[in-house]
Amino acid sequence: MSKSFELPKDFLLGSATAATQIEGGDIYNNWYAWSLIGKVGNGESSITGADHYRRYAEDIELLSQLHQECYRMSIEWSRIEPKQGEWSKEGVEHYRDEFQRLIKAGIKPLVTLHHFSCPQWFQEKGGWLSENAVEDFIRFVDFSVKSFGDLVSEWCTINEPNVFANDSYMDGKYPPGSHGDIAAYMKVTKRLVIAHLKSYKLIHKIRKEHGFAGETKVGFAHHLAIFEPFDSHPLAKLGRFLSDYLFHEIHMKGFVEGKLCFPLGFGYPEGKGIFCDFIGINYYSRHLFKASYNPGNLFATPMVDPSISDSEKNDLGWEIYPEGLYKVCHRAWDKYKLPIYITENGIPDAKDEKREKYIVDHLYQIKLLLDEGVKVERYYHWSFLDNLEWNDGYGPRFGLVEVDYTTMKRKPRLSALRYAEICRTKRIENRST
Ligand code: BGC
Numbered sequence: 001m002s003k004s005f006e007l008p009k010d011f012l013l014g015s016a017t018a019a020t021q022i023e024g025g026d027i028y029n030n031w032y033a034w035s036l037i038g039k040v041g042n043g044e045s046s047i048t049g050a051d052h053y054r055r056y057a058e059d060i061e062l063l064s065q066l067h068q069e070c071y072r073m074s075i076e077w078s079r080i081e082p083k084q085g086e087w088s089k090e091g092v093e094h095y096r097d098e099f100q101r102l103i104k105a106g107i108k109p110l111v112t113l114h115h116f117s118c119p120q121w122f123q124e125k126g127g128w129l130s131e132n133a134v135e136d137f138i139r140f141v142d143f144s145v146k147s148f149g150d151l152v153s154e155w156c157t158i159n160e161p162n163v164f165a166n167d168s169y170m171d172g173k174y175p176p177g178s179h180g181d182i183a184a185y186m187k188v189t190k191r192l193v194i195a196h197l198k199s200y201k202l203i204h205k206i207r208k209e210h211g212f213a214g215e216t217k218v219g220f221a222h223h224l225a226i227f228e229p230f231d232s233h234p235l236a237k238l239g240r241f242l243s244d245y246l247f248h249e250i251h252m253k254g255f256v257e258g259k260l261c262f263p264l265g266f267g268y269p270e271g272k273g274i275f276c277d278f279i280g281i282n283y284y285s286r287h288l289f290k291a292s293y294n295p296g297n298l299f300a301t302p303m304v305d306p307s308i309s310d311s312e313k314n315d316l317g318w319e320i321y322p323e324g325l326y327k328v329c330h331r332a333w334d335k336y337k338l339p340i341y342i343t344e345n346g347i348p349d350a351k352d353e354k355r356e357k358y359i360v361d362h363l364y365q366i367k368l369l370l371d372e373g374v375k376v377e378r379y380y381h382w383s384f385l386d387n388l389e390w391n392d393g394y395g396p397r398f399g400l401v402e403v404d405y406t407t408m409k410r411k412p413r414l415s416a417l418r419y420a421e422i423c424r425t426k427r428i429e430n431r432s433t
Contacts, residue, residue, distance in 0.1 A: 239300020
């Protein structure tokens with residue numbers, strides 16, 4: 001039996017990227033320094049990217065041809081403030097032109113201010129562990145919103161604060177490469193919460209004071225995964241609970257409600273209120289938690305369900321689990337009743353064999369949510385272009401559009417053409433499962 005369904009005409013469909021992963025050419029950010037010491041997969045470097053910094057006009061035309069209605073991108077802090085306190089006119093002009101072109105093409109920009117990277121000068125001061133971290137970041141936010149706020153009304157303050165702090169201070173994958181430093185994880189998480197709360201207020205204030213047109217919308221992009229106990233072992237359940245609390249929950253409370261929870265602290269540092277106009281959800285996969293007697297692992301080790309076949313995994317071995325999108329959205333909605341944007345959802349699939357079905361199956365979960373009155377308003381597929389997958393280098397192919405890294409030629413994959421039709425018609429024909 002074929003199943004067809006439609007999404008509402010005002011539901012926006014598009015795609016997402018991040019500056020460090022696609023732009024190339026910037027020597028002032030900390031991922032370039034990280035590449036230089038061989039920390040990116042296969043000795044690769046962020047200096048390459050997909051050459052988007054020079055090809056952005058061509059890429060916007062491609063976005064338009066693919067009927068993308070909205071586009072989530074980030075601005076590279078180090079291009080705006082390459083040295084502390086020195087603001088780059090060139091950087092500002094570049095991004096202004098990029099936003100203008102997007103708007104002219106009828107594509108709504110959602111702009112991320114912090115997507116895992118920072119200027120190397122900020123990293124050298126200690127990054128988010130430095131005493132002035134929040135202050136430094138807020139200065140950048142202030143400058144950016146004053147420089148771009150007439151063109152950009154929608155802002156995402158911080159991308160995946162949980163993944164960022166975990167991979168930088170617990171797993172040693174992102175700069176500064178610390179391992180198991182739980183104190184740093186907490187300290188940085190608390191600072192990211194405070195930076196978001198202050199940014200939320202500041203962005204609204206600046207856009208209002210300047211009379212910038214368009215409704216100001218500010219949120220963050222939270223990485224929410226499905227965590228389940230592997231079996232009924234009490235430690236599996238305890239470990240799942242602790243990881244869920246420390247990886248998902250304390251961020252929700254902080255970023256949305258403005259509340260610092262144990263062990264971050266107590267109380268409301270910026271007052272009580274709601275500090276998100278939308279909740280951005282980045283959803284990819286499910287993890288099972290297997291009992292472990294190691295308290296350093298929070299009593300359980302995350303793993304991929306051993307019973308699933310290769311056809312249910314992506315090129316990086318992550319489980320493809322569309323129902324999880326329904327679950328994470330429902331949980332956020334039930335608690336906060338705030339509009340939800342799927343700020344990321346995608347698949348590394350070099351052969352492009354699974355992407356179309358992946359998109360359709362996840363959109364179907366959104367349709368189920370909409371039918372139940374859950375206000376999901378946007379879907380940004382990750383990613384528009386093939387890009388630098390952080391430590392994994394350029395191997396994983398997340399792009400709707402394939403990039404040939406020798407010639408930098410772009411080629412929309414078949415799944416991109418199918419997705420473009422969905423964006424145009426809001427209609428999904430013949431869902432096969
Ligand atoms: C990040 C992206 C990344 C994607 C796939 C998210 O964690 O925000 O930068 O490329 O997942 O791993």
